[in-house]
Amino acid sequence: MVANMNVxxxxxxxxxxxxxxxxxxxDKQIPFEFININVLKKEQKxxxxxxxxxxGKIPVLEHEGNFIFESLAIVRYLDALHPTVGTKLVPTHDAYKTALVDQWTYQSSFNFYPHVQGVIFETAIKPVAGLPTDEAKLAASRAMLEPxxxxxxxxxxxxxxxFANDEFSLADLAHVVYFNVVKRTQPDxxxxxxxxxxxxxxxVERDSWKAVMQWxxxxxxxH
Ligand SMILES: N[C@@H](CCC(=O)N[C@@H](CS)C(=O)NCC(=O)O)C(=O)O
Incomplete structure (x- = not known):
């Protein structure tokens, strides 16, 4: 286990x-305190x-008095702090391999995330918030996502x-959290x-992913 980093x-x-x-x-066995920010209650604002x-969004990491937002930036930070513990999410020994991870990760922010988020909003978030799914918006997001x-x-x-280099990396992590919801709400x-x-x-068979599900x-x- 990594020494207490006050995270x-x-x-x-x-x-x-x-x-x-x-x-x-x-995965890197970093002890942390979790502070729940309920977006359904607009606590992020x-x-x-x-x-x-x-x-006014989540997540935010606090470490040694510094704050970092953007989930992928946070993950890269923790990977850089503890490169030899758990999964190495971004290779640093080979510039081409690093570029391939970045390529598949960065493209996800443009070609994947905006559309999959539309699907998730209509099929997972709205039901929890007690709102009806807008079928036209869902169809539009699906149509944008499919290519x-x-x-x-x-x-x-x-x-x-x-996604990159035939080993699990940040590029896979950047996608699996969304596919995990899609698998439940729009499995086709x-x-x-x-x-x-x-x-x-x-x-999802990886122990490190199963640990996220258990958490x-x-x-x-x-709440
Ligand atoms: N690209 C950002 C996205 C952050 C984001 O949109 N977070 C959502 C929760 S998954 C949120 O805070 N939604 C509430 C809001 O936008 O007000 C990241 O990866 O951290």
């Missing part, structure tokens, strides 16, 4: 972005949280085991793409 994570267990940080904290995150999923299917059909988006489906099964289960529900 605080502000987030919500059901938040996909928070789950990326939980993955790395647990309170002045004390805006002081941590100027855009990206087709690229992923081709990538894995061509023999890739993971995955099952229609057998090679993408195999990647998903490969990733979520152990949290109080929507």
């Amino acid at each position: 605080k994570l502000y987030g919500m267990s059901v938040s996909t972005c928070t789950q990326k940080v939980i993955f790395v904290l647990q 309170l002045p004390e949280h805006i002081a941590r995150h100027p855009f 990206t999923l087709d690229v992923y299917e081709k990538h894995f059909a061509n023999g890739a085991k993971y 988006l995955i099952s229609a793409r057998p090679n993408l489906a195999k990647w998903f099964e490969r990733v 979520i289960q152990a949290q109080p529900k929507c």
